[in-house]
Amino acid sequence: MRAAVFHGPFDITADNVPDPQIKAPHEVIVKVLAGAVCGSDLWTYRGESSAALESRIGHEFVGEIVAVGTGVEKLKVGDVAIAPFRYSDGECPACKSGWPSSCAHGGFWGWDSDGGQGEYVRVPYAQATLVKLDEAPDAAALPDLLTLADVMSTGMHAATSARVAPGDTAVVVGDGAVGLCAVIAAKLRGAGRIIVFGGKHPDRQALARQFGADEVHSARGPEATNTLKGSTGGIGADVVLECVGSAASFETALTLARPGGRLAYVGLPHGVVIDVAKLFRTNVSVSGGLCPARRYIEPLLPEVLGGGIHPGRVFTTRLPLADIAEAYRQMDKRETIKVLVTP
Amino acid sequence: MRAAVFHGPFDITADNVPDPQIKAPHEVIVKVLAGAVCGSDLWTYRGESSAALESRIGHEFVGEIVAVGTGVEKLKVGDVAIAPFRYSDGECPACKSGWPSSCAHGGFWGWDSDGGQGEYVRVPYAQATLVKLDEAPDAAALPDLLTLADVMSTGMHAATSARVAPGDTAVVVGDGAVGLCAVIAAKLRGAGRIIVFGGKHPDRQALARQFGADEVHSARGPEATNTLKGSTGGIGADVVLECVGSAASFETALTLARPGGRLAYVGLPHGVVIDVAKLFRTNVSVSGGLCPARRYIEPLLPEVLGGGIHPGRVFTTRLPLADIAEAYRQMDKRETIKVLVTP
Numbered sequence: 001m002r003a004a005v006f007h008g009p010f011d012i013t014a015d016n017v018p019d020p021q022i023k024a025p026h027e028v029i030v031k032v033l034a035g036a037v038c039g040s041d042l043w044t045y046r047g048e049s050s051a052a053l054e055s056r057i058g059h060e061f062v063g064e065i066v067a068v069g070t071g072v073e074k075l076k077v078g079d080v081a082i083a084p085f086r087y088s089d090g091e092c093p094a095c096k097s098g099w100p101s102s103c104a105h106g107g108f109w110g111w112d113s114d115g116g117q118g119e120y121v122r123v124p125y126a127q128a129t130l131v132k133l134d135e136a137p138d139a140a141a142l143p144d145l146l147t148l149a150d151v152m153s154t155g156m157h158a159a160t161s162a163r164v165a166p167g168d169t170a171v172v173v174g175d176g177a178v179g180l181c182a183v184i185a186a187k188l189r190g191a192g193r194i195i196v197f198g199g200k201h202p203d204r205q206a207l208a209r210q211f212g213a214d215e216v217h218s219a220r221g222p223e224a225t226n227t228l229k230g231s232t233g234g235i236g237a238d239v240v241l242e243c244v245g246s247a248a249s250f251e252t253a254l255t256l257a258r259p260g261g262r263l264a265y266v267g268l269p270h271g272v273v274i275d276v277a278k279l280f281r282t283n284v285s286v287s288g289g290l291c292p293a294r295r296y297i298e299p300l301l302p303e304v305l306g307g308g309i310h311p312g313r314v315f316t317t318r319l320p321l322a323d324i325a326e327a328y329r330q331m332d333k334r335e336t337i338k339v340l341v342t343p
Numbered sequence: 344m345r346a347a348v349f350h351g352p353f354d355i356t357a358d359n360v361p362d363p364q365i366k367a368p369h370e371v372i373v374k375v376l377a378g379a380v381c382g383s384d385l386w387t388y389r390g391e392s393s394a395a396l397e398s399r400i401g402h403e404f405v406g407e408i409v410a411v412g413t414g415v416e417k418l419k420v421g422d423v424a425i426a427p428f429r430y431s432d433g434e435c436p437a438c439k440s441g442w443p444s445s446c447a448h449g450g451f452w453g454w455d456s457d458g459g460q461g462e463y464v465r466v467p468y469a470q471a472t473l474v475k476l477d478e479a480p481d482a483a484a485l486p487d488l489l490t491l492a493d494v495m496s497t498g499m500h501a502a503t504s505a506r507v508a509p510g511d512t513a514v515v516v517g518d519g520a521v522g523l524c525a526v527i528a529a530k531l532r533g534a535g536r537i538i539v540f541g542g543k544h545p546d547r548q549a550l551a552r553q554f555g556a557d558e559v560h561s562a563r564g565p566e567a568t569n570t571l572k573g574s575t576g577g578i579g580a581d582v583v584l585e586c587v588g589s590a591a592s593f594e595t596a597l598t599l600a601r602p603g604g605r606l607a608y609v610g611l612p613h614g615v616v617i618d619v620a621k622l623f624r625t626n627v628s629v630s631g632g633l634c635p636a637r638r639y640i641e642p643l644l645p646e647v648l649g650g651g652i653h654p655g656r657v658f659t660t661r662l663p664l665a666d667i668a669e670a671y672r673q674m675d676k677r678e679t680i681k682v683l684v685t686p
Contacts, residue, residue: 011445024435068626093576093577093578093601094578094601094602097578097601097602097603098603099601099602099603099626101602101624101626102624102625102626103603103605112514161626161628162672189554230543233436234436235436235437235440249623250619258436258437258440258442258540259437259440259444259445260440260441260442260445260635262630265619265623268620268623269619269620269623270620272618272619272620273617273618273619274591274616274617274619275615275616276608276612276615276616276617276629277611277612277613277615279629279632280611280612280632280633281444281632281633282445282632283442283444283630283631283632283633283635284632285504285621285628285629285630285631286619286629286630287626287627287628287630288623288625288626288627289623289624289626289627290623290626292626309422
């Protein structure tokens with residue numbers, strides 16, 4: 001089959017790789033119907049992650065099951081399913097306590113199994129990992145469904161971790177796909193007012209408003225703090241959803257919360273260090289982390305299938321797997337919000 | 344009047360100081376019935392705080408009102424009241440949002456007004472600050488009531504910030520007065536199991552058990568982590584209440600929480616820095632901060648007056664104000680859990 005391979009910084013191409021084979025009874029093989037490039041893939045693309053050379057990549061996919069292991073009873077060939085961005089066994093103490101993100105036997109696509117940017121993927125612990133759809137989706141529904149693998153679930157994890165409550169003033173820091181999905185999530189949880197701090201791209205600003213943002217600003221640092229204070233009578237936001245993960249973004253995000261405000265982050269933090277004494281006086285809390293996406297897919301499915309939300313609009317480009325190098329180039333240059341990859 | 348004065352490290356004595364005078368219409372003068380020495384006073388005592396030489400000290404007191412400002416209508420001479428450890432105006436945006444700890448016009452006893460270790464205290468914003476008792480308390484009730492000024496409210500803030508829920512496995516790190524009160528608080532919120540990590544003092548261990556602890560350990564660092572893992576089937580605690588505030592204690596506390604676990608801290612953090620990347624994989628959240636004690640006094644009052652809880656047992660020594668130097672010596676040497684000071 002063909003799949004994306006990381007050869008080194010700024011060098012990811014679609015290559016011929018071995019077809020996946022079922023290795024254990026709990027596994028299935030999925031034929032990818034739609035994959036995606038994630039903002040977090042750019043850490044690898046830019047040579048800033050610990051990914052090994054020649055490793056596979058891509059952790060978002062919706063696919064059709066084409067082979068099942070002997071221990072698999074609840075899934076059959078022909079089923080279409082959404083894969084969360086990490087697989088998990090569903091049985092360890094972490095999984096049972098609701099945190100498949102900490103599964104004792106879990107792993108990441110591309111590192112611990114095939115990547116989602118490819119034709120086929122071997123799925124360990126398939127019954128616990130995959131969320132089967134009741135019926136095969138229309139092609140038009142694929143983008144929305146695909147976001148549940150990561151970005152929409154991750155946006156929901158930000159809003160859930162920060163406990164966005166009806167009427168809250170919610171700030172979203174970041175206008176990437178996760179930040180934009182966090183706007184949808186804050187709206188779903190009843191935020192009274194949503195204020196986005198992002199860049200200056202008109203397409204992202206427009207999508208933020210379409211998704212429910214009341215204000216969209218491109219201010220950063222102290223200017224962002226002042227803007228937000230001006231918008232909230234000087235006190236700050238009830239909740240802040242940090243969807244960037246850089247030290248500078250985090251530092252600003254902390255200044256945006258009111259006393260007792262709740263900050264949640266969902267992007268892998270890069271060099272983010274908090275002096276707890278700075279939180280002490282304000283009682284701002286910090287929650288979030290690696291999204292347990294498996295937990296969010298089922299509750300979000302009716303919203304997506306019913307047309308209540310359209311997170312798939314973050315896919316502003318669609319490219320075939322053969323053009324994966326171009327997909328990364330566009331993502332890296334921020335020429336697109338997110339690329340949907342068709343095998 | 345006489346009041347405790349900080350002359351320099353390890354030198355706090357009861358001296359003659361000017362009698363307080365009402366300076367603004369919203370103030371009252373309180374005659375202290377009972378004050379206390381707090382673990383956090385030891386930062387000053389040991390020369391590790393920024394307290395100015397000759398400053399006053401003590402932030403916990405119950406007292407009788409002896410003079411009222413012209414703008415005070417809800418309090419009268421003769422009323423007995425509990426003072427939270429910080430005064431607040433009750434009207435600023437922070438106060439109105441439930442965070443008097445961040446009051447725009449608030450201040451600390453000893454620094455911004457008289458200290459609680461003294462005969463009289465001038466109380467700014469008295470109506471918003473003080474919690475009046477319906478009737479003058481018995482002398483026997485004073486210790487329990489006095490803990491609401493700080494340590495019991497602060498323990499409750501830890502449990503509340505960590506959202507201790509019925510059935511939770513709760514760990515308390517620290518066996519000082521606040522840690523012990525956090526045991527009471529976790530129990531009040533329905534924790535199913537309470538595990539304390541403290542020192543080796545038999546009196547503190549006994550009190551922890553009396554207050555509701557199921558297990559009391561003196562292990563620290565990695566040994567504490569292993570002990571806790573052994574007690575929780577390898578997964579860790581649902582909630583961790585960090586009641587010490589040192590870097591070492593905080594680092595251990597973070598390892599005690601299960602994936603998705605909730606850590607709350609309530610002591611002023613000294614040199615505590617968190618690498619957020621370490622929280623990312625486990626989704627452990629960090630909340631808490633300076634306790635908005637004013638908010639907790641009223642709900643805890645019936646528990647104390649009804650005899651449901653006896654946090655006053657943390658006062659293992661009672662000394663007159665004249666012996667304040669001895670009170671600090673005993674606290675510093677950990678010869679007592681907490682000292683009640685009678686003027």
